[in-house]
Amino acid sequence: MKSIYIEKPGTVRLAEIPDPPMEPRDVHVRVRYCGICGTDLGILSGDMGFVRSGLIRYPARIGHEWSGIVERVGPAVTMVRPGDRVIGDNSISCGECEHCRRGDYLKCTHRRGSVGTIRCWPGAFAEYMRMPEWHLHVLPDNISMEEAALTEPCTIAYNAVLMCRITGGETVLVLGTGAIGLAAVTIAKVFGAGKVIAVGRQEGKLAIAERMGADVVINSVKEDVLPAVLRETDGKGADCAVECSGAIGFVGQASELIAGKGIFALAGFYETTLDRFPIDDFVVKAQTLCGTIGHPGVLDAVVRLISERKLDVKPLITGVVPMEKGVEAFYEAAAGSSGRIKTLIEFNRE
Ligand SMILES: [Zn+2]
Ligand SMILES: [Zn+2]
Numbered sequence: 001m002k003s004i005y006i007e008k009p010g011t012v013r014l015a016e017i018p019d020p021p022m023e024p025r026d027v028h029v030r031v032r033y034c035g036i037c038g039t040d041l042g043i044l045s046g047d048m049g050f051v052r053s054g055l056i057r058y059p060a061r062i063g064h065e066w067s068g069i070v071e072r073v074g075p076a077v078t079m080v081r082p083g084d085r086v087i088g089d090n091s092i093s094c095g096e097c098e099h100c101r102r103g104d105y106l107k108c109t110h111r112r113g114s115v116g117t118i119r120c121w122p123g124a125f126a127e128y129m130r131m132p133e134w135h136l137h138v139l140p141d142n143i144s145m146e147e148a149a150l151t152e153p154c155t156i157a158y159n160a161v162l163m164c165r166i167t168g169g170e171t172v173l174v175l176g177t178g179a180i181g182l183a184a185v186t187i188a189k190v191f192g193a194g195k196v197i198a199v200g201r202q203e204g205k206l207a208i209a210e211r212m213g214a215d216v217v218i219n220s221v222k223e224d225v226l227p228a229v230l231r232e233t234d235g236k237g238a239d240c241a242v243e244c245s246g247a248i249g250f251v252g253q254a255s256e257l258i259a260g261k262g263i264f265a266l267a268g269f270y271e272t273t274l275d276r277f278p279i280d281d282f283v284v285k286a287q288t289l290c291g292t293i294g295h296p297g298v299l300d301a302v303v304r305l306i307s308e309r310k311l312d313v314k315p316l317i318t319g320v321v322p323m324e325k326g327v328e329a330f331y332e333a334a335a336g337s338s339g340r341i342k343t344l345i346e347f348n349r350e
Contacts, residue, residue, distance in 0.1 A: 003126035004326045004345065006060040009046025012330040013059075014323065020122060020130035024076035025095065027131050029086060031347040033149040033320070034124040035065035036333045038178065038246070039117055042269070044334055049271060055118045063123030064090055064116035067139070067148035069348075071128065079133045087148050089135040089299065090114050092121045105134060106297060125326065127347050137299055140307045146320065147306055149344055150179065150313035154302045157183035157244070160267035160292045161191055164240035169194035173229060173238035173257060174214070176245030177205035179316045179342045180267055182212050184242045186311050189213040197232055199225055199245070204339050208315045226253050237262060248272050254289055255281035263288045319343040 003017045022028060040062050042048035050056040070084040080086060092115065093100050093108030100108050116123025122130065139148050157180045164172060172193040174184045177200030188196050197216045198209035206217040218228045229238060237259040243250055246268035250257065254264040255278055264287065282289060305311035318341045321329045326345040333343055 001127040002323060002347075003061065004063075004323070004330070005125065006040075006043050006058060006062055008058045009051070010044070012044060012327045014327050017126070020128060022074050022130065023132075024074045025133050026074045027077060027080055027086075027133050027136060028071045028073070029068040029088075029129050029131055029136075030071040031063075031066055031068045031124050031126060031129055032145040032350075033067050033344040033346055034063040035149050035153070035179075036330060036343045036345070037065055037153065038269075039064070040330075041334050042271075043117075044330060047271070049269070050118055056120060060116075060120055061122040061126070062116040062120070063125035064114070065149055065152040066124030066129070067145045067151075068124070068129065069350075070136075073133070077133045080136050080138060084136075085139045085145065085148070086131075086136045087139060087151050087299065087303070088115065088131045088137065090117070090152065092132065092135060095132055095134065103134075125345060125347075127323070137303065139303065143303065143307055146317055146344060147313050148303075150183075150316055150342065151299060151302050151306065153179045153342070154183040154187070154306075154311065154313060155298045156180050156267055156293070157187050157242070158298045158302050158305075160184055160242045160244070160265045161187045162298070163265040163290050163292050164188070164191075164242065164263050166191040166193055166240070168192040170239035171195040171197065171233055173241040174198045174209075175225075175241060175243045175247070175250050176200065176268065177202065177209050178244060181242070181244035182209055182316055182341065183311065183313065184244060184267070185209050185212040185214045187305070188242070190305060190310050195232075197229060197238060199229075202338055205341065208341070211315055212312070225250070226256055229257055233259070236260075239263075241265065242267055244268055246270055248274060252277060255285060255287055258287060260285040261287065263290065266291045267293075316341045317344060321345055323347050
């Protein structure tokens, strides 16, 4: 089969590799689409904490935002069958420890790695991938395979919004207008946010933020964000914020961007540290700063939102390219040309 992988920092390759092996409870999945994520571009550049710490090694079989169709199943598989349209969890559990035997895979003590990232389980930029049956989720009929490939980044947004503990009517600040930030705008509204303020650098993406439900948009290239947020919140700051931009400057201003008792959820990677951080401001204002990361427990919740048409992920798909043009698409995404949100690579036509 063919796979697109990072051979070494700076080099993407499309090459023939052996088919994945099959264990009795493994499922051989024919990949339909896989999206290019900022994490993939970090692995391509090599300039990334997980690379420096040795958690990601080369060659790296990346790809964790995927959808596919069950091609064949191992002899012990009972949960899916050929033809099922599926997506999968990111973190692969052992299937054998006491937690896994109870079906509590999140607590697995012998994780085998994350799909396409940390301690890399061979990822989905390939014609086929191998997944243990218990990590697959069968999709409802009314979700397209393109939409399904967007589920994973939306789980990051969903978790970040969950951390904000929205009860109704809050002003939510969303920093960043990539796929995660844009999804967070809609999800915050679904959770009952009163006013969503979206901050980004590109007019085109801010227009999509408005389509996704943002009440106010702030272009951080044209305007200083902190005074604009204070203006929009009667000088108090937002009730909560979801930081999806990866811009460390916003983290430094976190205590001012949110109100007293506010929550500031970090859903980006920053690859740097802050020298001067006003910790005591958080104490005095009883604010919360929290990190959040993808969590397999919410995959089905996101699928439901898309299926019920409460979350429209189609505006996030700004390009679909065939596998043969995938390497090019990677270098283009790494060069960061404007307007792109999510590029999907199509590995099989049906
Ligand atoms: Zn991702
Ligand atoms: Zn386990």
